[in-house]
Amino acid sequence: MMGSGGLIVMDETDCMVDIAKFFLEFTVDESCGKCTPCRTGTMRLLELLEKITSGNGEMEDIDRLEELCDYIKSASLCGLGQTAPNPVLSTLRYFRDEYVAHVKEKRCPAGVCKKLLSFSIEADKCKGCTACARKCPVGAISGKVREAHTIDTSKCIKCGACIATCKFGAIKKG
Ligand code: SF4
Ligand code: SF4
Ligand code: SF4
Structure with missing residues (x-):
């Protein structure tokens, strides 16, 4: 109820x-x-x-x-x-x-509880388009053009902007 x-x-x-x-x-x-x-x-x-x-x-x-x-x-x-x-x-x-x-497991199955979330980029799916890096408000994403990007989890504030930006489904939330 x-x-x-x-x-x-x-x-x-x-x-x-x-x-x-x-x-x-x-x-x-x-x-x-x-x-x-x-x-x-x-x-x-x-x-x-x-x-x-x-x-x-x-x-x-x-x-x-x-x-x-x-x-x-x-x-x-x-x-x-x-x-x-x-x-x-x-x-x-x-x-x-x-x-x-x-x-x-210190895991939120629905991906809602921010403190239990982590964002990462799947290298094989990333096209190196740089869109996520330009969108990240804290500069947590780095990488060269046309090369797989990475997320610095110590800087990430878990805003989710990168996932919404990536057209290739390369960023996962877990
Ligand atoms: S404290 Fe809660 S249960 Fe007690 S009287 Fe007030 S509203 Fe009702
Ligand atoms: S937006 Fe997606 S494809 Fe582009 S660099 Fe970021 S993770 Fe890679
Ligand atoms: S979740 Fe937000 S802060 Fe973290 S890497 Fe993505 S855009 Fe940057």
Whole structure:
């Protein structure tokens, strides 16, 4: 359950951990603060989701999420707190593998969580047209004309401009 009275269509380019985080951000903002399970519990949930999407998650965090969700649901005073954990619980129930990929492989399967992304150029596909290098806002791409280009990952800010620019599908996001 992601809310009430609505239907949201998503595909494989939506990260379910990021989606759960999106809904928690809303709840944290909306919580009136009257009761501790909702006021503090939702903030702790959000912190755990941020930890996982930034690549610092541990497997125990998934158990902590579930435990905290149960506590918030049963101890909150009103419907907001009682339903706040639902996006976390339902994404964990149906897309647990995505949580595990973030935690164990430090990988976002949907390619959404920026801190887990890396961009690279496939040398055999690159035509050396220089378009990506000219588009990169931080000068992270180098290479000679008609030769395969490379990305300096220490400079890359993961903006995605190069992928959108390359007409040859030579840049991959992983
Ligand atoms: S559960 Fe309801 S009463 Fe408690 S903090 Fe959240 S919004 Fe306020
Ligand atoms: S835009 Fe694509 S083909 Fe052109 S240099 Fe960059 S990666 Fe290579
Ligand atoms: S993702 Fe953005 S910053 Fe990184 S190499 Fe591509 S254009 Fe440059």
